[in-house]
Amino acid sequence: MNDALPPGLAPLDSIEQVDQGLSAAGYIANRQISTAIYMAHHLQKPILVEGPAGVGKTELAKSVASWMKLPLIRMQCYEGLDESKALYEWKYGKQLLYTQILKDKIGSVIGDSDNLSTSLTKLHAFGDIFFSKQFLEPRPLLRALEEPAGAVLLIDEIDKSDQEFEAFLLEILSDFQVTIPEIGTVGAIVPPIVLLTSNSTRDLGDALKRRCLHLHIGFPDEKLEARIIASRVPGIDERLLRQLVSFVQQLRALDLKKVPSVSETIDWAKVLVLLHTSVLSVDLVRDTLNVLLKFEADIEAAGKQIAGLTHKARADAGVPA
Amino acid sequence: MSATTASASEPLRRFLQVARGAGLRVSAAEGIDAARAVQLIGFADRTILKDSLGLILAKTPEEKAAYDEAFELYFKRDDLGAADEAEAPAGGANNQVVAGEGQGDGQGQGLGRLLEQDDRAALATEMEKAARESCIENIRFFTQKNLYARRILDKMGLRQVERDMEALRQSGTPEGLGRAQFLEGRLDQLRDSVRDFVERNLILFARGETEKFREELLKSARLSNLERRDLDRMRVLVRQMAKKLAARFAKTRRRRLRGQLDIRRTMRRNMGWGGIPFITVWKQKRIEKPRVMVLCDVSGSVAPMSQFLLMFLYALNEALSDIRAFAFAGSLIEVSDILESQPVEQAITKIMETIGFGSSNFGNSFADFEEGWMKDVTNKTTIIILGDARGNRTDPRTDIVARMSERSKRIIWLNPEYKSAWGTGDSDMYRYAPFCNMVTVCNTLRHLERAIADILEDAA
Numbered sequence: 021m022n023d024a025l026p027p028g029l030a031p032l033d034s035i036e037q038v039d040q041g042l043s044a045a046g047y048i049a050n051r052q053i054s055t056a057i058y059m060a061h062h063l064q065k066p067i068l069v070e071g072p073a074g075v076g077k078t079e080l081a082k083s084v085a086s087w088m089k090l091p092l093i094r095m096q097c098y099e100g101l102d103e104s105k106a107l108y109e110w111k112y113g114k115q116l117l118y119t120q121i122l123k124d125k126i127g128s129v130i131g132d133s134d135n136l137s138t139s140l141t142k143l144h145a146f147g148d149i150f151f152s153k154q155f156l157e158p159r160p161l162l163r164a165l166e167e168p169a170g171a172v173l174l175i176d177e178i179d180k181s182d183q184e185f186e187a188f189l190l191e192i193l194s195d196f197q198v199t200i201p202e203i204g205t206v207g208a209i210v211p212p213i214v215l216l217t218s219n220s221t222r223d224l225g226d227a228l229k230r231r232c233l234h235l236h237i238g239f240p241d242e243k244l245e246a247r248i249i250a251s252r253v254p255g256i257d258e259r260l261l262r263q264l265v266s267f268v269q270q271l272r273a274l275d276l277k278k279v280p281s282v283s284e285t286i287d288w289a290k291v292l293v294l295l296h297t298s299v300l301s302v303d304l305v306r307d308t309l310n311v312l313l314k315f316e317a318d319i320e321a322a323g324k325q326i327a328g329l330t331h332k333a334r335a336d337a338g339v340p341a
Numbered sequence: 342m343s344a345t346t347a348s349a350s351e352p353l354r355r356f357l358q359v360a361r362g363a364g365l366r367v368s369a370a371e372g373i374d375a376a377r378a379v380q381l382i383g384f385a386d387r388t389i390l391k392d393s394l395g396l397i398l399a400k401t402p403e404e405k406a407a408y409d410e411a412f413e414l415y416f417k418r419d420d421l422g423a424a425d426e427a428e429a430p431a432g433g434a435n436n437q438v439v440a441g442e443g444q445g446d447g448q449g450q451g452l453g454r455l456l457e458q459d460d461r462a463a464l465a466t467e468m469e470k471a472a473r474e475s476c477i478e479n480i481r482f483f484t485q486k487n488l489y490a491r492r493i494l495d496k497m498g499l500r501q502v503e504r505d506m507e508a509l510r511q512s513g514t515p516e517g518l519g520r521a522q523f524l525e526g527r528l529d530q531l532r533d534s535v536r537d538f539v540e541r542n543l544i545l546f547a548r549g550e551t552e553k554f555r556e557e558l559l560k561s562a563r564l565s566n567l568e569r570r571d572l573d574r575m576r577v578l579v580r581q582m583a584k585k586l587a588a589r590f591a592k593t594r595r596r597r598l599r600g601q602l603d604i605r606r607t608m609r610r611n612m613g614w615g616g617i618p619f620i621t622v623w624k625q626k627r628i629e630k631p632r633v634m635v636l637c638d639v640s641g642s643v644a645p646m647s648q649f650l651l652m653f654l655y656a657l658n659e660a661l662s663d664i665r666a667f668a669f670a671g672s673l674i675e676v677s678d679i680l681e682s683q684p685v686e687q688a689i690t691k692i693m694e695t696i697g698f699g700s701s702n703f704g705n706s707f708a709d710f711e712e713g714w715m716k717d718v719t720n721k722t723t724i725i726i727l728g729d730a731r732g733n734r735t736d737p738r739t740d741i742v743a744r745m746s747e748r749s750k751r752i753i754w755l756n757p758e759y760k761s762a763w764g765t766g767d768s769d770m771y772r773y774a775p776f777c778n779m780v781t782v783c784n785t786l787r788h789l790e791r792a793i794a795d796i797l798e799d800a801a
Contacts, residue, residue: 035389055392062381063374067396113619230368233396236405 032061047076047083048248056235057084057213066193066214068178068224068232074281075237076248077217078176084213085172093167093212094174095160097181103188107198109157115150151202161192162206170210178228179218186228193231240282242269248282253289262337263300264289270329271312274322280312287311299339302330353379356394356415358478362546363411364553365404371397387416414545452498453505456527457520464531468538471496477542481554489539494532502528560786575786576686579649582790583656586797631723631796632663634749636710638728639693640670640701646757646784650727652685653789667714668692669706670699675714703730703769704738711741718748723796727755727783730763730770737769742776751778755792758782 032038038054049057060067069077085092095106129146130139158166164173178186192198196208216232218224240248246265250256264285272279280288288311297304305326313319322329353376361367367375378393391412399408455463475492502524509521559575601624611618635654637647647668654664668676674696680688718724724745730737746752754777756763756770763770774780783792 051388052392052395055389056396059378059381059393059396063377065374068400112621116617116619226366229400230370234400235396236402 032058034058041087042080042083043251045083045087046251047079047087048244048251049080050240050244052235053080053237056233060213060215060233063233064196064211066216066232067235068216068218068229069235069237070218070220071237072239072279072281073219074283075239076282077215077237078174080237081172081174081215081217084215088172088213090170090172090213091167092172092174093160093164094176096176097178097185099180099182101181101185103185105159106185106188107159107161108200109159110151111155111157115155118150148202153203156200156203162198164212164214165192165196165198165206165208167212168209170208171212173212173214175214175216177219178216179221179224183225186225190227190231193228239272239279242266245269245282245285249285249289252286253293256289256293257298259337259339260292260298260300261289263333263339264292266336267300267305267329267333268312270332271322274325276313276318276321277315278313278318284312284314300330300333302327305330350376350379352384355478356412357398359411359415359545360398360408363407365398365407365411367398391416411545453502453524456502456524456531459527464534467497468493468535472538472542477539478546480539480543480546483543486536486539486543489542490532490536493535493539497531499528562786563784575649576652578786579652580656582786583653586790586794587657631661631750632719632721633661633723633725633796634665634667634714634718635725636667636669636673636706636727638670638701638726639668639696640699642731643701643727643729643757644693646755647727648689649786649789650725650755651680651689653793655680655685657793665714665717667710668696669701669703669709670696671702671705672696673706673709673713700733701728701731702735703728703732704736704741707738707741707745711744715745715748718745720748720750722749724749724752725755725796726752726777727757729756729758729768730754730773731767732769734767737772739769739772739776742773746776746778752776753778753792753796754780755783755789756780757784759784 035051035054035058038057039049039051042049042054042057056067059065069080071077081094082092084090130142133139133142156162160173164171175189178189193214196211197205199205239245242265245268246261249261249265268280268285268288288308291308291311292300292304295304295308306323309319309322309326313322357367357372357375374397375394378397379390382389382393384390391409394412395405395408399405452467455467471493472489474496475489477489477493480486480489506521506524506528509517509524556574556578559578603622603624606622607618607620608616610620610622633654635650637643637650639647651666654661654666665675665677666680667673676688676692679691682688683691742752754770754773758768758770760782762768770780779795781788781792783789
């Protein structure tokens with residue numbers, strides 16, 4: 021059956037393959053994530069990815085695209101986003117320019133017709149040229165449908181858009197088609213893999229949720245996080261890796277305004293590698309804590325406990341005191 | 342494509358029911374998706390099954406937790422059943438055939454023998470089977486426990502065993518009596534385990550249902566009849582409802598009127614191009630959040646209602662641009678400050694202490710309002726009056742309400758009394774009604790939600 025699929029989609033036979041494919045693209049997924057991608061492909065349903073900021077929601081879409089060698093089409097949502105920016109727009113300027121240019125030619129089109137009705141008939145013969153595909157500016161959603169080999173469509177931060185826009189997405193999400201009044205219904209050539217991400221700043225509608233698979237990505241556990249860092253920061257010392265992961269995991273247990281997420285751990289790991297660190301020390305952690313924590317109050321709160329946390333992290337990694 | 346039309350297999354169907362029982366809202370469409378997923382991956386690998394169904398069925402963190410629990414409960418049970426069933430046919434195949442044909446008799450003998458042999462595994466299988474036949478998944482309330490236990494026992498052939506025991510006792514031989522006694526003991530054990538089994542199923546199938554049922558009940562219960570212990574739950578419900586409404590109406594919205602060109606602004610925008618309209622500007626309609634003044638009767642009979650109205654409105658504050666609250670009984674005071682500085686529950690107690698529980702005098706209170714605050718009423722203000730319109734035969738001062746009606750955008754009167762009581766005794770409802778844009782009965786949470794949704798809707 022794989023022969024029927026475009027080449028990019030071939031390696032989706034089992035959940036393990038998804039796992040391997042994603043990790044080849046540099047994304048270490050847990051089983052839920054791979055299962056979600058697998059199901060999304062086979063059931064042809066979009067995935068709604070929720071979770072705290074920085075756990076790799078957007079990254080997942082990028083990795084799926086690079087693994088499957090499909091174009092990634094990204095649409096960032098914001099308040100006031102409407103269909104002219106998401107779906108299509110008429111190239112109004114172009115239409116206007118063309119009419120201006122053609123104004124002089126109107127005589128040759130109408131020719132020698134002497135009354136209004138015949139000249140109108142002649143004009144009609146040209147059809148709706150000004151409302152054809154040439155004058156259509158496809159926006160992300162339409163582009164995703166028109167990709168000949170399929171695409172990965174990332175609708176980022178859907179919770180930032182208005183409720184009306186959410187309702188507008190329903191047609192695309194359930195049938196992979198959109199309706200353009202002047203042209204008709206445009207269906208997907210190959211149904212794209214759709215990922216929607218949300219930080220839950222507002223509750224999404226039930227209708228939208230019902231059409232999606234719902235994937236919640238939380239903070240990874242120690243083992244997974246270590247694998248993620250190892251893949252993202254190649255060449256990191258094994259021992260340092262264990263220390264910093266243990267430290268971050270402990271940090272997450274504290275009562276902070278914004279706990280560090282995976283992207284911050286990666287940044288921190290890069291910083292530590294740059295500094296040629298092999299063993300965490302209290303001073304070093306204090307100096308680089310602003311990479312992990314983004315609020316003054318958090319840095320202050322965690323600052324008091326650095327010594328204890330560092331000690332524990334070193335013990336976890338088996339570093340002699 | 343067979344994948345889409347495939348009916349949910351039996352275990353899946355029952356699991357969906359369990360999931361609904363646990364409070365997940367599983368629609369038919371999701372059921373179909375679940376069936377397709379199961380077809381894709383099969384039942385073999387439980388962890389993958391759990392992940393896949395979880396993706397489809399659970400849509401919030403709370404639902405995820407409920408789902409995990411339901412899944413464990415259900416499939417753990419199912420595993421036992423399946424294992425038993427797999428073993429049973431080897432020894433019990435004949436037995437089951439006989440049971441199928443001979444109805445009670447055959448089953449009765451089967452049960453008697455199983456009891457005597459103390460074959461736990463086979464008994465458990467029988468119990469599962471009987472439970473399935475008596476549709477245990479429809480159990481909803483704890484009061485049905487005995488009913489279902491009885492049904493299951495009957496299906497397992499209890500009658501016959503009892504008859505056999507009676508016969509054994511009648512026989513009078515010591516051996517017979519001994520056997521009867523033995524059976525009696527085993528039967529008691531069986532009864533216990535059946536009751537246990539039913540209880541577990543009740544938890545499995547009905548937990549969410551019972552909660553939902555209670556909530557439904559509370560939503561349509563008269564607020565004045567509520568018991569104290571329900572108040573906490575009511576507060577949660579009020580907040581939920583308010584949140585829902587607020588999400589719907591929270592933004593000051595501009596609605597673009599399609600196809601109506603705003604010529605003035607288009608010209609302005611395109612001046613740079615010599616007036617050739619490259620960029621079009623369309624007319625917009627601005628939708629404003631309502632300003633609300635709410636006058637609450639806090640005299641004895643209406644007080645509980647007022648409490649909930651205030652709670653509701655203050656939970657809604659993101660959908661309202663400005664809200665001012667007044668409380669009255671014999672006279673009227675503004676309570677916005679109290680409500681803003683304290684959590685609603687405490688504020689309400691304080692208000693009640695200050696002014697509540699007197700006998701109401703509507704005329705007097707309206708006069709107070711006119712004197713102190715009428716000047717703040719604008720043509721954008723919605724005035725909500727909550728009261729039973731029973732002024733104890735004092736002057737209703739409808740003239741003031743008439744003036745309020747002229748100045749304000751509209752007046753909405755919420756009356757906790759049923760319509761049949763309006764205008765009876767000292768009720769002045771029909772005297773006020775002509776000056777109100779809307780008069781409506783409002784004595785349950787449902788009514789309240791509807792009335793407030795109307796207010797917000799109208800503003801849109």
